[in-house]
Amino acid sequence: MRHPILMPSVPAPSPPAFPVVLRRYGLAVGVCGLTAALIFPFQPALDLPNTVMLFLLAVVVVAVLAGRGAAVLASVLGVALFDFLFVPPRFSLEVSHARHLLTFVVMLVVSLVVGQLTAGLRVQATEAARRERLARALYDLARELAGAMSVPQVAEAVERFLLVREDARGRLVLPADQGPTRPFSGDDGLAVPDQVLQEVMASGNSTRLLRSGGYCCDVLPLSGSTRNRGALLVLHRADDTGLAPLLEALAALVVTALERLHFVAVAQAAQLEAVSERLRSTLLSALSHDVRTPLTALYGLADSMLTGPQPLPEEARVSAVAIRDQAFRLNGMVGNLLDMARLRSGRVELRREWQPVEEVVGASLKLLESALAGRALRLEGLGEQPLLEIDAVLMERVFCNLLENAAKYSPVESPIVLSTHDAGDLVEFRVTNGGVGFPPDRLEQVFALFERGQPEEAVAGMGLGLAICRTIVEAHGGQIRAFNPPQGGGCVAFTLPKGNPPPFEIEAAGEVQIDA
Amino acid sequence: MPDATVLVIEDERQIRHVVRLALEREGLPVVEAESCAGGLAEAGRSRPDLVILDLGLPDGDGARFIDAFRAWSSAPVLVLSARSTEHDKIGVLDAGADDYLTKPFAVGELQARVRALLRRGRGRLDEEAIVRFGDVEVDFSLREVRRSGDLVKLTPIEFRLLGLLVGQAGKVMTHRQLLRLVWGPDAGDNSHYLRIYVGHLRHKLEADPARPRHFLTETGVGYRFRL
Numbered sequence: 001m002r003h004p005i006l007m008p009s010v011p012a013p014s015p016p017a018f019p020v021v022l023r024r025y026g027l028a029v030g031v032c033g034l035t036a037a038l039i040f041p042f043q044p045a046l047d048l049p050n051t052v053m054l055f056l057l058a059v060v061v062v063a064v065l066a067g068r069g070a071a072v073l074a075s076v077l078g079v080a081l082f083d084f085l086f087v088p089p090r091f092s093l094e095v096s097h098a099r100h101l102l103t104f105v106v107m108l109v110v111s112l113v114v115g116q117l118t119a120g121l122r123v124q125a126t127e128a129a130r131r132e133r134l135a136r137a138l139y140d141l142a143r144e145l146a147g148a149m150s151v152p153q154v155a156e157a158v159e160r161f162l163l164v165r166e167d168a169r170g171r172l173v174l175p176a177d178q179g180p181t182r183p184f185s186g187d188d189g190l191a192v193p194d195q196v197l198q199e200v201m202a203s204g205n206s207t208r209l210l211r212s213g214g215y216c217c218d219v220l221p222l223s224g225s226t227r228n229r230g231a232l233l234v235l236h237r238a239d240d241t242g243l244a245p246l247l248e249a250l251a252a253l254v255v256t257a258l259e260r261l262h263f264v265a266v267a268q269a270a271q272l273e274a275v276s277e278r279l280r281s282t283l284l285s286a287l288s289h290d291v292r293t294p295l296t297a298l299y300g301l302a303d304s305m306l307t308g309p310q311p312l313p314e315e316a317r318v319s320a321v322a323i324r325d326q327a328f329r330l331n332g333m334v335g336n337l338l339d340m341a342r343l344r345s346g347r348v349e350l351r352r353e354w355q356p357v358e359e360v361v362g363a364s365l366k367l368l369e370s371a372l373a374g375r376a377l378r379l380e381g382l383g384e385q386p387l388l389e390i391d392a393v394l395m396e397r398v399f400c401n402l403l404e405n406a407a408k409y410s411p412v413e414s415p416i417v418l419s420t421h422d423a424g425d426l427v428e429f430r431v432t433n434g435g436v437g438f439p440p441d442r443l444e445q446v447f448a449l450f451e452r453g454q455p456e457e458a459v460a461g462m463g464l465g466l467a468i469c470r471t472i473v474e475a476h477g478g479q480i481r482a483f484n485p486p487q488g489g490g491c492v493a494f495t496l497p498k499g500n501p502p503p504f505e506i507e508a509a510g511e512v513q514i515d516a
Numbered sequence: 517m518p519d520a521t522v523l524v525i526e527d528e529r530q531i532r533h534v535v536r537l538a539l540e541r542e543g544l545p546v547v548e549a550e551s552c553a554g555g556l557a558e559a560g561r562s563r564p565d566l567v568i569l570d571l572g573l574p575d576g577d578g579a580r581f582i583d584a585f586r587a588w589s590s591a592p593v594l595v596l597s598a599r600s601t602e603h604d605k606i607g608v609l610d611a612g613a614d615d616y617l618t619k620p621f622a623v624g625e626l627q628a629r630v631r632a633l634l635r636r637g638r639g640r641l642d643e644e645a646i647v648r649f650g651d652v653e654v655d656f657s658l659r660e661v662r663r664s665g666d667l668v669k670l671t672p673i674e675f676r677l678l679g680l681l682v683g684q685a686g687k688v689m690t691h692r693q694l695l696r697l698v699w700g701p702d703a704g705d706n707s708h709y710l711r712i713y714v715g716h717l718r719h720k721l722e723a724d725p726a727r728p729r730h731f732l733t734e735t736g737v738g739y740r741f742r743l
Contacts, residue, residue, distance in 0.1 A: 288598055289572055289598050292598040292619050292620070293528050293531070293572075293598070293619075294530075295619075295620055296528075296531055296534075296598075296619040296620040296621070297528060297530035297531050297534065298620075299620035299621075299622075300530075300531060300534030300535075300620060300621070300623065301530065301533075301534055303534075303622050303623045303624075304534055304537045304538065304623050307538075307541075307623045307624060308541070309541065327620065328620065331620055351602075351736070353707055353708070354707075354708040354711070355708075355711060356711055356712065356715050358715065358725065358726050359711060359714070359715065359733050360733075360735070361726060362725075362726050362727055362728055362733060363733040363734075363735045365726070365727050366727075366732065366733070379726050382726055383719070383725065383726070387708055387711075387712075392735050392736055393602055393735050393736040396735045501708075502706075502708055504708065504709065504712060507671045507672070507673050
């Protein structure tokens with residue numbers, strides 16, 4: 001890919017050099033001299049009026065070749081030479097007759113007028129040619145920009161367009177996030193301090209930096225409809241006032257092209273995302289349904305055997321219990337996998353509402369009724385916490401996973417503690433068990449996907465639970481960590497921001513109670 | 517309840533078998549259907565007192581059945597669903613279902629839910645003067661609540677909420693339904709009020725408010741009162 005900043009590929013323009021001016025006036029002098037020299041030998045044969053005509057012709061020639069200034073010089077010089085060489089007394093500037101004076105005045109006036117008109121025509125012709133070139137270049141540029149498929153193509157087209165003006169040069173600067181920007185080196189008048197660029201892009205107003213030699217560098221913002229898309233730098237003659245509308249038109253064209261490219265890219269990305277999102281949710285719900293149906297049958301059939309009117313023989317009972325429990329665990333794993341797929345598949349969409357934590361914990365405990373059966377569970381400080389703005393369904397998964405883990409990795413007779421602590425802007429929750437704790441060198445890794453705290457252990461699991469917890473807690477703006485408290489066991493602590501709970505007006509007093 | 521017929525609409529034969537077994541052990545006659553359309557035809561024929569409906573039927577999402585069924589019957593509907601989103605659950609409850617059970621489910625749990633729904637279908641609890649649960653006794657005619665014989669003071673809103681939940685025992689009430697019934701149609705977004713008041717009821721009437729046995733939370737959906 002080409003670099004978005006394009007170096008001008010031709011040397012920078014220079015102001016018209018002094019010799020050019022000199023040459024123009026030299027031409028005037030030369031043409032007048034030559035005219036005089038050519039007429040001189042034929043002087044006796046020519047009348048004075050004819051001589052005047054020839055000098056007027058010389059002025060026209062000078063005006064066509066060298067412009068207004070030279071034409072004025074040629075007019076004055078012509079009158080002087082005419083007087084000096086051809087009007088008696090010859091070889092003197094003296095004027096013997098008043099009628100000659102009139103001739104000089106008329107000749108000077110006519111020369112000046114003819115010279116200026118001729119030079120004006122020449123300027124207009126040049127200007128017309130230049131306009132035509134410019135119009136063609138603008139047309140080409142518009143066509144190129146309309147067909148541009150990438151930002152470098154746009155930059156290239158702009159650069160090429162400005163080359164049409166032999167005394168102007170330009171380049172495009174894009175915001176840092178639109179492509180790699182190398183600091184622009186080289187002192188060709190197009191190097192602009194970063195600070196100036198930032199100011200122009202931020203304010204949306206163009207600015208002008210003066211350069212040597214009567215030149216200046218215009219910095220034009222490329223203000224798009226939604227954001228700034230960069231800046232256009234143009235080096236040109238400071239006295240070239242006619243350029244301003246052209247540059248504005250150019251900037252507008254470039255912005256349109258850049259925006260078009262941007263929105264095409266955005267639309268493509270959105271379409272791609274929509275397609276993959278649809279595919280993902282279709283797959284997930286199909287998997288969810290197709291796996292759960294046989295699991296439900298398996299679980300239900302085993303449970304039916306166990307709850308039937310006739311007690312099963314001991315051996316069959318043990319098998320039925322095993323089938324039921326394994327089916328239930330498999331269901332839990334499928335659930336965790338689906339949760340993880342949903343949470344990891346892009347943005348986690350939270351349905352946050354202000355919730356009493358006690359209620360979310362209570363619902364989790366209800367779900368874990370069988371997993372925590374027979375375990376001593378202590379809850380500390382739950383009822384005292386303020387409302388938290390959380391997604392109750394996801395936080396329920398966090399509490400379930402943490403409590404289930406705590407139970408799984410600790411002896412049956414040891415207690416599990418769920419406590420809450422005030423921590424400034426945060427509320428901290430801790431789930432502590434009486435097990436062997438986490439491996440001290442893997443306190444961070446246990447939250448990674450498919451990592452297990454105790455790899456060698458015979459406890460079943462896939463290492464998804466804590467990874468899910470971390471994703472959910474972090475989506476809520478909290479943090480989660482594992483540590484081994486000094487008094488033994490393992491502990492997972494996570495924080496949730498308190499936020500600004502909505503107002504709650506205590507109901508006006510007015511008891512329903514009618515004392516009996 | 518000898519004449520309470522249950523209609524089971526489920527396309528998976530094995531799951532239908534499990535449900536039938538569980539219901540027949542409760543002494544309930546069972547009729548079966550495998551699709552939405554078949555379920556509607558069977559419902560018209562057998563006039564069931566309870567419908568157990570699978571949400572993933574081949575010819576409809578189950579909500580269609582509820583819509584058509586509710587047009588002429590108020591018999592309770594228990595929905596069976598693979599763990600779906602809370603949005604889907606609220607959808608079927610708003611359509612007129614009474615309760616839902618997530619697959620896989622324990623037989624005992626299914627039987628308990630069926631009992632609760634059939635009991636509600638036979639006679640509304642809020643028409644009874646006195647309701648007892650745990651160590652609590654609510655006397656609706658006297659507007660009195662006693663716990664272990666001691667008077668418990670409730671605010672008017674708490675009492676209204678208690679009456680609603682008890683009256684619909686066994687049925688899942690969505691947040692929106694409860695908000696509208698207690699605070700009126702303009703209740704809007706103040707669902708935290710509902711949660712706080714349910715918390716108050718738990719603290720006044722439950723033995724362990726963090727592990728409620730009667731005022732149960734259906735996370736992301738609403739509440740269910742269990743006797």
